[in-house]
Amino acid sequence: MGTTKVSAILGERTGDGVRVIGVGNAPAEGLKQGVVVDIDRAAGSVRKAVSDAERMAGVVMKVYNVGVAGEHIRSMNSRGVVGIPSHDHEITRDDVNRTLTAGRSFALPADREILHTLPQQYIVDDQGGIQEPCGMYGSRLEARVHVVTASKHALDNVAKTLDNSRLEIGELVLEPLASSHAVLTDDEREIGVMLVDIGGGTTDVMIYNEGGVLASGVIGIGGNNITADVAYGLRTAMKSAEEIKIEHGCALSAMVDDNERIEVPGIGFRETKQVGKQVLSAIIEPRVTELFSLINDQINKNDFKRALGAGVVLTGGSSMLFGARELAEQIFDLPVRVGTPIGVQGLSEVVNHPMYATGVGLLLHSDTSEEGRLQRTSSQVWWRQSVAQVRKAIASII
Numbered sequence: 001m002g003t004t005k006v007s008a009i010l011g012e013r014t015g016d017g018v019r020v021i022g023v024g025n026a027p028a029e030g031l032k033q034g035v036v037v038d039i040d041r042a043a044g045s046v047r048k049a050v051s052d053a054e055r056m057a058g059v060v061m062k063v064y065n066v067g068v069a070g071e072h073i074r075s076m077n078s079r080g081v082v083g084i085p086s087h088d089h090e091i092t093r094d095d096v097n098r099t100l101t102a103g104r105s106f107a108l109p110a111d112r113e114i115l116h117t118l119p120q121q122y123i124v125d126d127q128g129g130i131q132e133p134c135g136m137y138g139s140r141l142e143a144r145v146h147v148v149t150a151s152k153h154a155l156d157n158v159a160k161t162l163d164n165s166r167l168e169i170g171e172l173v174l175e176p177l178a179s180s181h182a183v184l185t186d187d188e189r190e191i192g193v194m195l196v197d198i199g200g201g202t203t204d205v206m207i208y209n210e211g212g213v214l215a216s217g218v219i220g221i222g223g224n225n226i227t228a229d230v231a232y233g234l235r236t237a238m239k240s241a242e243e244i245k246i247e248h249g250c251a252l253s254a255m256v257d258d259n260e261r262i263e264v265p266g267i268g269f270r271e272t273k274q275v276g277k278q279v280l281s282a283i284i285e286p287r288v289t290e291l292f293s294l295i296n297d298q299i300n301k302n303d304f305k306r307a308l309g310a311g312v313v314l315t316g317g318s319s320m321l322f323g324a325r326e327l328a329e330q331i332f333d334l335p336v337r338v339g340t341p342i343g344v345q346g347l348s349e350v351v352n353h354p355m356y357a358t359g360v361g362l363l364l365h366s367d368t369s370e371e372g373r374l375q376r377t378s379s380q381v382w383w384r385q386s387v388a389q390v391r392k393a394i395a396s397i398i
């Protein structure tokens with residue numbers, strides 16, 4: 001559920017992966033900056049997207065994963081340590097789970113819920129950098145984890161929206177985590193990469209190093225801000241501004257021909273006027289520069305740049321803005337590519353656009369991951385309870 005659109009991507013498991021068999025879209029109603037603000041209208045958008053996808057696929061959706069986003073998301077790094085029972089010193093899945101549970105055992109305000117506990121690395125006795133400690137011998141196991149929390153109320157509203165839509169719940173996944181499943185390669189995650197998902201209302205950032213998540217964050221700036229700047233700057237309607245941005249916009253003035261002109265429809269009964277493309281670019285560039293500079297300041301402050309051996313991957317609808325990649329390279333001083341979803345079969349050409357990164361990633365999010373199993377023991381249990389409570393409340397009202 002994005003700020004601008006709700007997408008439902010329906011897939012089926014094949015012997016060697018996932019095949020996309022249906023895609024449905026609806027304009028996002030009742031959603032603001034990734035957060036549900038009107039449950040009935042949001043539920044209507046979900047219903048439309050889902051029924052379109054089901055019609056295309058000719059099957060009914062069984063289980064779904066849902067993306068969670070918004071400025072209520074917080075994240076932090078933590079660690080958990082446990083002793084390994086002395087009888088054989090071989091580390092089991094149970095020991096790993098205990099360590100991860102210890103890593104997420106800190107006091108949380110009553111209105112917040114843990115969404116993910118993402119393992120970064122394990123340390124067995126004094127040996128660090130371990131990705132899979134099961135089966136190793138040791139007497140002390142430590143997990144370094146990246147913990148993501150969300151507002152309970154925001155999640156409750158998502159639960160209620162989806163309950164109205166009569167869908168069965170799979171997993172709740174942080175949207176940039178989902179996007180990264182669809183656009184990043186294992187090599188990039190290992191060497192170090194920053195994913196920047198520029199949507200309509202928000203930009204989600206996720207930094208990977210040595211295979212794990214080092215940091216994540218959300219910035220409340222997206223393509224809608226660029227469109228609003230264009231509308232205001234050129235004195236035209238939002239709809240025209242959106243079309244002009246997509247058709248002629250450029251994030252880097254230096255890439256624009258001085259002589260090119262575009263037609264800008266006036267507001268109301270005012271006449272259409274001609275404006276130089278340079279003028280348009282001069283409106284767009286400062287906003288995109290602001291966005292990338294905010295991210296750059298954070299990565300410099302936290303000394304993350306050294307961890308980004310594979311550079312930056314831009315995704316989300318706004319990553320298609322002409323010149324965005326080049327401007328990002330200048331500001332981050334790192335190699336930048338635009339990531340479209342990879343790793344699915346079937347209707348891959350339909351979802352071959354950065355705006356589908358989150359949707360395809362939700363499809364790829366493995367239910368069998370270690371993280372997935374942990375989820376069901378904590379926030380997912382809470383999440384199901386929350387949905388059950390909402391159902392009960394609705395039933396009692398009826």
Ligand SMILES: Nc1ncnc2c1ncn2[C@@H]1O[C@H](COP(=O)(O)OP(=O)(O)OP(=O)(O)O)[C@@H](O)[C@H]1O
Pocket residue numbers: 001002003004005006028033034069198199200201202203222223224227242245246316317318319320321322354355356
């Ligand atoms: N070719 C393009 N050039 C520039 N911008 C584009 C292009 N295509 C789409 N966009 C912009 O992408 C944005 C929508 O992206 P996306 O679908 O990823 O957002 P969302 O998931 O709905 O929102 P969010 O992630 O912020 O909640 C819109 O602002 C739209 O103007």
Ligand SMILES: [Mg+2]
Pocket residue numbers: 001002003175199200316358
């Ligand atoms: Mg999005």
